Amino acid sequence: MPSAPQRKGARTEAQRARAPESQEDVHMLSDEDMEGGFEDLEADEDEGGFEDVEADADDADETADAPSKARAPPSGASHYSLPSNEEIHGLKETGDLYMNNVFKLQLDEMLQHVRPRMDRAKPLEQTLRKLQKLFESLPEIEMQPLSAATKALERIVGHAVEVPWADPAPRGDPAYAIGFARPSALHLIGSWPLKAAARRPGAMDVDMQVCMPSSLFQEKDTMNARYFTKRAFYLAVLAELLRRDSSLHLDVDYLDLYDDRRCACLVLRPQPEAEWASLHTVIRVHVAHEFGTFPVQRLAPDRNSLRGALVGATEGAELPPTPLYNACILADSLRLAHFVYLNATAEMCAAFAEACQLLKTWATQRGFGTLHLFGQDAKKHAARRVVAGTDDARFVLSMLLAHLLHGEPKGSASRHKLAPGLSSVQLFRGALDYLSKQSFATPVYMKAQPRFGLAPSIIPPTAFAASERALVDPSGSLNLLAHWPASSVDLLQREAAQTMRMLNDSDDHFATLFLTPQSMPARRFDEVVLCHVRDDTADVVRRLDAGGARAWGVRRALDVAARALGQRAQGLAVCAAPSQAYAPGAVPTPSLHMELGLVLDADHAWHQVEHGPPPESPDAASFRAFWGDVAELRRFRDGRVLESVVWPVASLAQRYALPRHVVRHAFVHHGIAKKVRCMGEGFAGLVDMTPSLSQRAYLKDPAVHGFQLVQAAYDQLVRELRAMDELPLSVMGVAPVAPALRSMSPLVPGPLHLAELGGQVPDVAAYLPVQGLLLTMESSGQWPDDLAAIQEMKTALYERMAEVLMKRLPGSLARVVYDNDATTGETIKDQTALHLTLATGFAFSLRIHHDREQTLLERLLRDKSTHAVGTHALQRYHARFTYAPAHHAALQALQDRHPALGMTVRLVRRWFASQLLSPHVPVEAMELLCVAVFVTNAHAAPVTGVHGLVRVLHLLAHWDWRETPLLIPLENATRLAHQRKAALSDEGSTLPTEAAPSFPAAQRADAEQQFSAQRARDPALKHHAWVLATEMDIGSKAWTRDAPSAMVADGVRQLALRAVRMLEKDVPTRLAHIRGLFAPAYDAYDFVIHIRPSVHMRYAEALAPDAAAWLQPRKKRSYANLEDAPLRPSVYGSEPRAGLDPVGEYVQLLQGLYPHTFTLFYDELGGTAIGGLWNKTLGKPHAFKVLLGHSTAPHTKGVVLNRAAILAEVQRLGHGLVDRVEAS
Structure with missing residues (x-):
């Protein structure tokens, strides 16, 4: 919570930030303007009717509201006078509230674009008045059988009418009458009159509520969808009569909120000739019933409202509750009360509306909240997804913020609250902080507000105990999260926690917070599962309660996937394209296509065994029923006998595919879907050799053993090197510097079948990669003090070492080799090495590091005649002997911390190579790009290589490398990885708090200063096109000084942007999609x-x-399969x-x-x-x-x-x- 001084500053900033609005805006759509149309909802409110939610807030208000004494303008001689106390206080506010000046400027700029143009809303107001007059003069249809009422409507409009019934649709004429009467009340609700509307992709919405008269209903209409049948008919009458009036210049469509036709509303879009068409706004017409029409206790979440023949149940049968069904009816009666509650909160807190705009923008970019996409907007934002069940996310977040401002109910264990004087940014942070920490698995109750029609209901709190996630509104009767699957709530909380890490970080994450869409499944999740869910009609009550085939299929899929994955997944969510409005008479069939995103747990995702209960446990039967024929009884080494599932794993690829295999089995076994496709499957095999060639070329299959084979060969060689006593100098240290020895080579090196080269091993598979090693010899006076002599001594040591190793390692072959660019004139450079080919089928390149070389090379820089030669030699020395081993050690530590890093690097290198960029981008630069997406607070670290690849492509596509260096906290990340590894090895210690490393502030300033100086010295970008700065290499001199060039860097960005668009267009699961990503443009x-x-x-x-x-x-044969x-x-x-x-x-x-x-x-x-x-x-x-x-x-x-x-x-x-x- 902010301190008292911060709260005082917050009040001043909030009042300063809230722009005064014109009198016309304040009274827009008041009783006078509407000529008695919309009710004045606040007329009966008591002034100052809110409780003082924080004792010291009054003092803060008095201090903040006190007028400050005006300071005389400075004279011409005092332009550079010291700042006043008021100016110093303003600067301090900026630092306390907004973290830095840039963030505040960015926020102010964004809010200018987020706020709707109220000055252009007069034509919209006129349309609302016309609607009000139209609704007041609608013809009525008397209560009669359904068929007769429908015919009456058709006579009025002059054509056949198709009513979009909710499931279950009425069959024939039900045993109750249906009619239509003029609305008993009209209300403008939602964020538009609150001045809290936020622009977003597609159209904004202005919400109007039309209240159905109580005379249309009976008390028992809550049962067996009677209410929803009458509601659907009422909405259809409104739609048809609106369509009939051409003077409105409106296109009338239906929209099913939550993909649930019980919550359908009308969407009124302006036709091109309408004056308010440029507002990019639609009017949503919601129907409601008066609160108290139905007994609230009958609609408690633990009550059943679907019985009898409708669900195939006998009289007196025990049926499950219908919480969603009941919540839909209750929500229709509480919209107005919720609006009054939010409006009063906005009057109490000056920054409330702006904070809501920040929350809404943040949530929309993450796929929470429905979107209205029409025409070109639908094409432009086709890649956007909405998390299932979260259509009302913007409303829920507004209610949550109001809840924090009003405080917890009396007697609550924890009384979370925010002071009304806080700024919008502080409210935004407070709401996300609460959201990230509060568990909604235990119902959270909002404080009752009787003065706003939200008095405590008679529904007992225990009624919400069975809800997966619950935020109970101030009336105590409605769970605001009723339509949200538990996984969607959990995902929102994960996003909030990730955002808090960004807000607490010194990096500039503004674009990630508010500007960049984060809802694309391929970039958001570690794995994406695609399937068509089957319509299961076995459990009729739960299917109807869910709202139909799609909603029920989604909930079943989430439940089955959550149980099947268990600890393998930290989160999962179903995403879908935004719900599309549909015209009357064109009622669509609900789509059963589903995209299930998985957020995997790196510590548990790849476990091969599912441990179940003992066979004598009551849960054993349930375990066997859930897993089917893959469940078996097993005895483990510790003597336990458990029901278990052991997944077959024959290779690394199969181990990494376990989550996909688990979900596929569970979905097929439980009838969720017949066919399941996964994103990761399309990328399988991209970094593996063709099996037929692998069998011919290698002694052992690297696809099965992975990098263990080359690591074992390395360990054997290191033991031999350390044991050599035939050399004049002993080997004191061996440092690996090869990608394969940190599990990051594109293909896993296998033990080449050397005896079959030229025979069974074809030429196309005869390549023998070399793994680099650096040797450190013992310090000795035998080393000469001359650079050329040092190189000659290295060559002599290589020759002697070759003789010794070939004797010690029978069957090995050793050669002293020169670099490809070696010349006889540059004898001071390191340009020789020892290539050693082992009989096991692996090859290594050994180089000797002598630290005296650096001192001697630095001396050459002092002499102008040798400066150029010395500079080139010193650059090579640092690259080989300083940067390379440090880079390898850091990446090896990070690979241990993030197992997906290695696969990410392999896929990224495959992508760069496929775009013909192999000679132009250093391997180490690619690896640092991959590290960047694992050590950031902008998002969680990827757990699969495919997710890492998508993240890297997105980074390359959106990184403005000309203007911004990429700061990678490599050393801090390595330190945290070592700390975590030490904690894991020490059984008594606790794991350190998970937090992404940060780039040190002082080094950040140095890096940015050096970057600016580099760009000023080299405007043509002949060097350092990419600046990948680490704590050890602030100037990015190690790997990207000369490559890539500016031309290549620009090409990489264009290629990455094309790849990202392909990934956003469709989740890649088929080979054709993947081949498109890796296809070069010849x-x-x-x-x-x-x-x-x-x-x-x-x-x-x-x-x-x-x-x-x-x-x-x-050759042609009668039986071609008899011989290869x-x-x-x-x-x-x-x-x-x-x-x-x-x-x-x-x-x-x-x-x-x-x-x-x-x-x-x-x-x-x-x-x-x-x-x-x-x-x-x-x-x-x-x-x-x-x-x-x-x-x-x-x-x-x-x-x-x-x-x-x-x-x-x-x-x-x-x-x-x-x-x-x-x-x-």
Whole structure:
């Protein structure tokens, strides 16, 4: 809670922020304006009728409202005088209330766009007056049988009428009369008269309530849908008579709130010629009955209102309660009282309306609350989803805020409340803080307000005990969360908790809070399940209580999924496109399509065994019935005998698919759906080798064993290195620096079958990746103090090490190798390594780190003659020996903390490679991008690789890299990961509070300052297009100094934006969708070099390799299945070549020969096409000069680039490797 000084400041800020409204706005639609139309709802209210909810608030009000003494304007000589006390107080308010100045400015700017234009509402007011006059003059239909009443309506309107009946629809003429009478009252309700309406995607709504006369009803109409039949007929009469009046210029539609026809309303849209069409607003007409028409106790949530033959029950049968059915009837009678309650709250609290606008905007962006999308808006926002049952979320949040302002009922254990003098931001924070911490599993009761018609009802509190989640309104009779599935409430609370973490963070999360839609399932959930729910009619009472086939199917699906997943899921929710309005006579069939989003728990999602009760337990039968034939009785090692379910897992991919498998089994077993599709299935296999090739190439299947095989080979090698005593210097330390050794290589490296190279192992699978290691030797005076001599000593150590290791590791092969860019003139650089191929089928690259090199290289920078050479050598030294091991250690710790990080990196690298960006984006930069979506407060860390991939694509699509650095708290994240790991290893300690790491404030300022300086020095963005700043590398010098270029960075953003739009358009579950995400656009290149797949040593890593690349064409046989087609003859032979990638070497060769002529793009993961873009400046005629650096052809104005000759040379250099070169 805010302190007293903060509350005083809040009152002043709230009064200052609330703009004075014109007298016309204040009295809009009053009795005088409406000529006796809408009732003056506040006429009988007592002035100051609210209790003093906080004792010290009065003093705060007096202080805040006291007029301050005006300060004389400064003279010309005092322009730079010290600020006044009032100015200092204002600055302090900004810091206390809004966290920082930028947040306040952003908030003010947003609210200008969120508030509706009340000055343009006069035509709307005139339409409301016309509606009032129309409703007062409607023809009546006397009470009569249904068929006769319908015919009477048809005679009035002159055409057949189709009434959208609620389920169950009446059959024939029911045994009660139906008619129509003029409304007993009209009320303008909702957020529009409260001045709390908030603009949102689609149209805003102005709510009008039409009260049905009590004479139309009988006390027993609450039973067996009689009320809803009469309600539907009344609404149909209104719709038909409104349609008949063309002078209104309105299109009349129905809208089923909550997808429940019992809650249908009319939506009146202005036709293009209407004067208020530009307001982007619709009028919603709700029908209601007078409070007290039906006994409230009959509509308690623990009472049953569906009985007898309607539900197939015998007389006296015990039936379950119908809480939703009862709540629908009660809600129709309480809208007006709730509006009066909210209106009085707005008068009590100056910032209430603005706080409601903030809450509504926040909720809408997260998919809570219905949307009115018509025409182009429906297409523009087709990707938006609404969480099931939350159509009234904006109203519920307003009531919740009012509840906090009025305080808890007397006698409540915890009296949460907010002071009326708080600012809108403080109210917003207070509401979300309460929402994130309060459990609604135990009913929460709002304080009774008798003066507003919300007196305590006679319904006992125990009636709400069976409600999954309950927020009971001030009348004590209506659960405001009745239509909300428990999972939807829980998701709202999760979002509130996540928002509080953002508000408490120093990062700028304003866009994420209010501007960026967060409702797309692929970006919101770890897994998305799609299916068509089946209409189950077995439990008639509960089906009718839910409101129909769809609502019942959704609730059944949520219940079954929640029980089946158990601890595997932290949350789940059904999302759907916003409910669509429909025209009279075009009543749609409810859609049974369902999107179920799962928020998984990383600690439990992948457990293979479901532990049930002992066989003698009363719950054992229920366990077996729920799981069906997969349940079995098992004895465990600790001696327990339990009912259990053991899910078969043969590979890592199957383990990661367990949540999908569990949900699919439960849905099929319980008849929820026949066919279930999941988002993660479409991405399965993207980072796995084709099984037939894997069986040929590897001694053991890496898909089964994962990274354990390469890790075991690494551990064995480290033991041998540490045990070597034949070297002049001992190995003191070994540090891994390879993606595979941190579980982040795109494909899992397998033990290559070296003995079958050139034979059973085809050339397309002969690539042997090299895993990098850094060796630290013991300190000794034997090291020379000269850079060139140090490199020579390293080479000598490599040679000696090769001899020793080949003896110690029989069957291994060791070679001293030079880097591809090594030259004889740069002897001071580190450019040699030892490649070691083990008999187990793995290869390692060993480099020796000598810390004296850094000191000697830094000395070269002092001399101008050696500065350039020393700078280049020092950059390489830091990249290899400083940044690389620190980066590896940090990511290994984060991989242990977030198991999905590794799969996210693998999928992201596959995506970058598929877009032919392999040579242009460093691996470490991709990994840091992935880390960024795991260590942020903007959202929870992904638990699946697919969710991580979608998050990274969204980051790339919306990150303004030209203007903003990406700050990644890598060291803080690593520290928290180590603390958590230590706590887990210590059984007595408690886990630290889960919180995303933050970037230190001082280093943040330094990073932003360096970024601004970089952009000022390099406006052309020749370096540091991406700035990925960490605490260790504030200037982003380690990985993104030279790559990607500005051209590539801009291309990445466009490609990511295209991918995000594809994901938002449809949840990807089919292979065709996934292939579209990973398909390169070859037509964007000036020329394309096609590689022969049969000689591509990494072709087996491609997304969809063609078997014709390694198998010879099959001859025609009578029984073709008796013998496999033979392999193609080997080109590379039987000798293992660690790290050899002919296509990669070819690309490096071409780029080195033509550095300024063209830029090449290719997929390092088995891609068979290399895209090229010409340097556009060389395509123009230019003067000839010696050593131009490229082939030229004569031109009338000089020479031009000879593209044909260059491409011919490109094909000649790739002889045997290149199939053809195509120029656009």
